[in-house]
Amino acid sequence: MIGVSHLRTTLESVVLSSIMKLDRSSMDKLFDLMIMMVKYQLTAATGPREVILIILNHVDAIRDMVSDLNAQKCVTLVQEMVLDFYSCLTFEQIWSARECCLKELESYHVRVSILLRRGLQNEDASFNISPQGYNEKYTEHRNTLRMMKIKDVSPETCCGGSFDTFGDRKTLLGKNIYLPTYGVTGTGRRDSQQFFKDCGAKAELGMLAVQLGTEETNYERPFTLNLLSNVDDENVNNTNKEIDAEGNKAKPGSNAGSNEKPKLNEDYKTKLDNVYADFFEDEQQETLKRSMDLLDLLDEIE
Secondary structure (H helix, E strand, C coil), X not given: CCCHHHHHHHHHHHHCCCCCCCCHHHHHHHHHHHHHHHHHHHHHCCCHHHHHHHHHHHHHHHHHHCCCHHHHHHHHHHHHHHHHHHCCCEHHHHHHHHHHHHHHXXXXXXXXXXXXXXXXXXXXXXXXXXXXXXXXXXXXXXXXXXXXXHHHCCHHHHCCCCCCCCCCCCCCCCCCCCCCCCCCCCCCCCCHHHHHHHHHHHHHHHHHHHHHCCCCCCCCCCCCCCCCCHHHHHHHHHHHCCECCCCCECCCCCXXXXXXXXXXXXXXXXXXXXXXXHHHHHHHHHHHHHHHHHHHHHCCEC
C-alpha cells in the first residue's frame, strides 16, 4: 500500500488539473477533508461487502459528472476492474485491507463541521457511528464468512446492495454528504437509458448557459434602470408649462425654447455613473467570489 505522502501528491495533481488554483493553506484543508471523509466511511463500514459498495458509490458519483459517451465507457471499465479484483477476494482479505487503511490514517484527527452538524463526529474528532440503514453485521458472522469469496455469497445474505452498473447500493457511505438529498432513501434502481438522456439534457443546458454568457441557473438582475418612466414624462410636461427664464408664461403651441439644448438630468447622470462604477466593482467581487467558491464547498474544517 502506498503511503499518505504519495497519495497526497496524486490528489494534488488531480486538483491542480482544473482551472482553480489553490494555495498551500487551501490545499491542506482540502486534503484533510478528503482524508477525514474516507476515514469516516471506512470506520462506519459494517462489513467487507459494504467496503466495495462505498467504492461503487464513488464510481457512481464520477459517472454522474460526465456526459461524454467515451468517458462513460471509461467509468464503466473502472467499475468492472473493481468488481473483478475484489469479487475474487475473501471477506477476511477485504476486511484486513480496511484495517490497514485505518491504521495508516490513525494519526489524522481533524474536526469537519458537516460531520459535527450531522452528529457523526464528536468534539474530540472521534466518530459517532450510528445506524445508517445498512448493517452487514460482519463481526457477528465473521467465523462463517471469513474464508468465503465475495462472489460466492448471495447479496441478501449480507443485507443486499447491488454491484450492477445502475443498481441500488443500499448504503449511504460513499455518497456526497453535502447534497441536500443525502439520506433520502427509496431511489430504487436507475435506468441506464434514462440516465444517458439526463446526461444529454445536462450537456445541452450547459451549452445554452455558455451561449448566454452565464453558467448560473438562477440569474438575478443586479439592478434595474428605468430611463423612460411615466413619472419623468409627467415632470417633462409640467416643465413645459412653467414660467420661462424671462418670467413670462409660455403660450400653448409656442416654440419658445425649442432651439435650446436639453437640460442634463442630474439624477440620471448619477445613476449612470453609479452603474458604470458597479461594473468594475462587480468584476472585482466576481473574481474574489470565484476564488472563494471552492472553499465554500469544502465547508469549514476546524
